[in-house]
Amino acid sequence: MTRCAVFGTGSWGTAFAMILADAGCEVTLWGRRASVVDAVNTGRTNPDYLPGVELPAAVRATTDPAEAAAGADFTVLAIPSQTLRANLAEWTPLLADDTVLVSLMKGVELGTAKRMSEVVEEVAKVSADRVAVLTGPNLAKEIAARQPAAAVVACRDEEVATRLQRACHTAYFRPYTNTDVVGCELGGAVKNVIALAVGIADGMGLGDNAKASLITRGLAETTRLGLAMGADAHTFAGLAGMGDLVATCSSPLSRNNTFGHNLGRGMSLEETIAVTRQTAEGVKSCQSVLDLARRHGVDMPITETVVGIVHEGKPPMVALKELMSRSAKPERH
Ligand SMILES: NC(=O)c1ccc[n+]([C@@H]2O[C@H](COP(=O)([O-])OP(=O)(O)OC[C@H]3O[C@@H](n4cnc5c(N)ncnc54)[C@H](O)[C@@H]3O)[C@@H](O)[C@H]2O)c1
């Protein structure tokens, strides 16, 4: 039987553990908090993150990372992106030989501007052939209700991607393989920034034309960055690009979208952070995405606008005026 370790008992780690178990794997979840681990083991629930959801019996939980990691064919990482480096450094000596490391995270590291798979390769000292990424339009709450969704599993080694695809394919979860790891990861990280922009627009009371324009031009700037970094343009028209943008920018379940909405309707950054219980990756990653764009000489005006509003205190109305008064240009340049 395929054995999986899932590090992170938040919304997505728990929902993905459920997918793996439904697909026939044996799953051990690692969590920091004993109360969450006990709830999983004794009540088959995770009331803090997925209230009302009954977890399959094949999902067990532990606070001991060594117990979780032991003998795992796949080691899945589902913690906030900015905490990966420090956590993985502690877990690396515990990892099973030949385990495939799978990133569920949609962020870019602050300071280094590295993608999560790059951090994994560097810290765990494994080759890119043993690092996979899972991304796409996957709102955890819908998946935990076993509502249908598709996703992308990306790995440089297609055979590894196919093995992971088999390990997480269920009646409600349909993963496709892809070898464009850079494009898949960028799609997931930048859509969070665009979802913040769309949420802000929504909160300001702007209409559907504004939201559609942000989504489309957001995809254009994501693709520009991707091409500069060697990604395949087709990836951005797929589940990791357009697919995830549509889900995240249109759903009130999205933490990034909701975060933006609260800012747009006039809450301060501090108030917004205080009411946000879960990880909204775009809040930090907008800075590292902008950093990446500057390193690659790519113009990303929406990302720059989000950084201005979230981190530099720019009033959304001023940011809107600036964005709309940029010089006129062809749609493709
Ligand atoms: N929730 C979703 O719908 C969804 C879907 C796809 C991808 N993702 C991505 O998955 C990743 C995890 O998100 P999530 O939704 O599970 O977040 P979450 O906020 O629901 O849970 C985060 C988990 O990480 C733990 N954690 C927080 N700080 C930590 C630290 N310093 N060290 C160790 N553990 C820590 C928390 O206790 C919690 O268990 C993010 O990158 C997110 O973008 C989320």
Ligand SMILES: O=P(O)(O)OC[C@H](O)CO
């Ligand atoms: O809740 P968000 O904004 O982190 O989005 C969740 C997923 O990434 C959607 O695919």
